[in-house]
Amino acid sequence: MSSKHHKIRVGISIGDFNGIGPEIILKSLKDKSITDFFTPVIFGSGKLFTYQKNVFKLQTNFNYINEAKEAQAGKINMVNLTKENSNIEFGVPTEESTKMAIDSLNAATEALLNKDIDVLVTAPINKDEMMKYGFAHAGHTGYFEEKAGKKAVMFMVSEGLKVAVSTHHIPVSDIVNHITKDNIKKQVKQLVATLKEDFCVEKPKIAVLGLNPHAGDGGVIGKEEIEIIQPAIQDLFDEGIMAFGPYPADSFFQPEKYKAFDAVLAMYHDQGLAPFKTIAYEEGVNYTAGLPFIRTSPDHGVAYDIAGKNIADETSFSEAIFTAIDIFKSRDEYQELRAHRLRPKATHANHGVDEDLPKES
Template identity: 45%
Template structure:
């Protein structure tokens, strides 16, 4: 890497995996980077092929979008958008069509990103959306990016953390069927996720004494055991344990009233018990600008909080705000971690 230039600019190098090339990933990446102000703060590196980028540049009528093509991260330009060619010469781009070829390509891009991340050639990873069904292969059997990256990092655990300015929502259980949630909500797991959230708020978001709200699992947070025992047996003991350690942890709160009454604005982090309990209110409040961050990893990974959206791919209808925020959030977390150290 051009070390002298990197030190001089002190701009973080952010790798972007292209996701499914037939979804909205390439569109939101190009639109997010089609603004020279981005280059003042960071050096973006897209892992795709020039052919894919030029296809969408034409499709979106953004002929002024310029980029530097290279085969190696060591030859990137720090004042330009960079594209690392994956050399998949024969790839067909068919916007809106879910194909195995698109799924395979997403995986190749992600793995090349990971190689450079592990070699410390990039400081963070931003992942464009991929289709979970289309990337399943013999050596890739994960319900999503989060689980794959946790394994790649060798981390014991991670936290799916949705962030948008001052709203930050994490989930105890992620991509599992609803009927399995209550079996997974154990003291050990709730404690681990709460620990990850508190550490992340300090280290990644620069909040010295974070206030964390914990949601109940059952309606009305169990109504004192009337509507379920998880609050009394599992969640309250964990909250008390963390309070006794000097943390500002509160709850369990009934999820509906907590979000409905804007009580959520008083907290730095909110720990939900399962995927939809946290993500439905989050996306309601911050859909266009939310970012999915994987807390608890040694490296930094963010992504937009939306999927491949095949239904609008190639139509120039996708909103790039979430992708732009994912790129900026990654850069902010790099700086927060440096200050924390």
């Protein structure tokens, strides 16, 4: 459904309710005019959120529904997954809070796949606890890859810095086994497509980081740059893609360097996320790029240490909401432009004359 004809329906999964998930959700929706911009659809529990809004002294009213397709514009909709009371123990993951996180994510994702919501914003989960109760992935990215049947790129985005990672949640000892020429080429191409379709960047420039200290220092500290990363960059450049590097990660994240590029491909999780969260922590958003649907999340975790204290900052979650909306609109506009560009010109029925040409007098 085009964003021009309706308010975008933003699905929200609640994460672990003993963390800061419900708090940052409620705070992001506290402005009474928020429903003028989009239609929130929370997948949670009315009793749970009523309790938490009282804890945080927020005046939020919900429209309770059984399914996402019943959501009403102009209201904060709550898909009521359970009518039972929830046992809240702030700061402590429990079986109940973990299973609710799984149920919320599954219900929200089903609605996304059914197009009952337009985008999905996920509150933080406890991956370790969820895996104890049958969740098969070490994070959201693998989960959504399975649902889409397609590989994704973990893409951390903000206004001034965008960083993707070549490898996601895997042990450091296993990283080198996943750094391949083919993977790097596919990931850079996916970044280019994402920047064009989802962020309106006409000719993206991608910086690729090295794997080893000092990008291998000419092969003295590892040969992956010489044997894998540089050949991948050269192939991409030969194909007309503006990919550059490999750059030493320790000195790359200086404003005069990273701001020359539209995105950065880091080789592993901490190499990319540590500088990103230092530079763009409050406004940073995690975007699962390269999938047929749109999912974002804040760039932080469950924060059990501050849960229930009414001090959690909702900025990143709010940014995740509006980033998802912006991406939906950008993708919608891009697809519309492509459709017009690819539409064949009308031709004369009998003579094949191009009707855009002037006719003879």
